[in-house]
Amino acid sequence: PTAANQRAVDRYLVDTLVGDDADLAQGLADAAAAGLPAIEVTPLGGKLLHLLARMAGAKRVLEVGTLGGYSTTWLARGIPDDGRVVTLELEPHHAEVARANLERAGVSEKVEIVVGRAVDSLPKLAERGDAPFDLVFIDADKESNATYLDWAVRLGRPGTVIVVDNVGRAGEVANPGTTDPMVQGTRRALELLGSDPRLDATALQTVGAKGWDGVALAIVT
Ligand code: SAM
Numbered sequence: 001p002t003a004a005n006q007r008a009v010d011r012y013l014v015d016t017l018v019g020d021d022a023d024l025a026q027g028l029a030d031a032a033a034a035g036l037p038a039i040e041v042t043p044l045g046g047k048l049l050h051l052l053a054r055m056a057g058a059k060r061v062l063e064v065g066t067l068g069g070y071s072t073t074w075l076a077r078g079i080p081d082d083g084r085v086v087t088l089e090l091e092p093h094h095a096e097v098a099r100a101n102l103e104r105a106g107v108s109e110k111v112e113i114v115v116g117r118a119v120d121s122l123p124k125l126a127e128r129g130d131a132p133f134d135l136v137f138i139d140a141d142k143e144s145n146a147t148y149l150d151w152a153v154r155l156g157r158p159g160t161v162i163v164v165d166n167v168g169r170a171g172e173v174a175n176p177g178t179t180d181p182m183v184q185g186t187r188r189a190l191e192l193l194g195s196d197p198r199l200d201a202t203a204l205q206t207v208g209a210k211g212w213d214g215v216a217l218a219i220v221t
Contacts, residue, residue: 027101031068046074053078058134065140069098076107145189168214
């Protein structure tokens with residue numbers, strides 16, 4: 001399929017299954033106006049996260065990589081009113097944009113944004129007793145994916161659902177000689193998913209509005 005075909009199918013699926021959401025659309029427009037890169041999940045990907053949260057009956061969700069709060073909003077809408085999303089973001093400017101977007105979407109009460117390097121924030125979550133999380137979405141600096149995966153297990157429980165985004169990388173993920181640190185990090189995470197007895201996993205290639213990529217799904221055993 002051509003890129004145009006893929007975009008057309010994405011549009012059709014979004015129109016048929018997801019629909020438009022004025023708050024989310026405004027959030028993306030504000031994020032773009034504030035200079036944030038458009039590297040959020042697609043609407044279909046956001047709805048997938050939302051459905052996974054509901055299917056898992058998740059109340060406590062951990063997200064690594066907030067950006068403008070787009071996926072955060074989808075996740076927050078998938079948990080009950082007394083549930084909580086803790087989302088980790090390095091850039092204060094991204095967190096500020098996300099805060100406004102979460103407010104507009106009516107989910108800010110359920111979301112805590114922790115600003116700083118995720119590797120520094122994750123041990124603090126453990127210390128302050130936030131675990132166990134029911135669902136973890138990993139979508140930040142791909143170089144650290146294996147580290148985040150290990151933390152997801154430590155902060156999870158048997159049955160915790162883990163989602164790792166961008167595991168296809170336009171096919172580069174299958175190149176063992178890749179020199180791209182993001183792909184190397186993704187390969188390390190996939191190898192951990194495949195070999196660590198604490199995890200059981202699969203991954204799907206995706207095509208669509210954001211090109212050729214993939215998503216990994218795992219459960220803590
Ligand atoms: N999950 C978001 C969505 O779909 O709407 C997109 C997240 S974007 C792909 C990745 C985010 O991770 C960026 O906002 C970036 O600033 C943040 N990030 C990068 N390195 C990080 C780190 N070491 N710790 C925490 N966040 C980081």
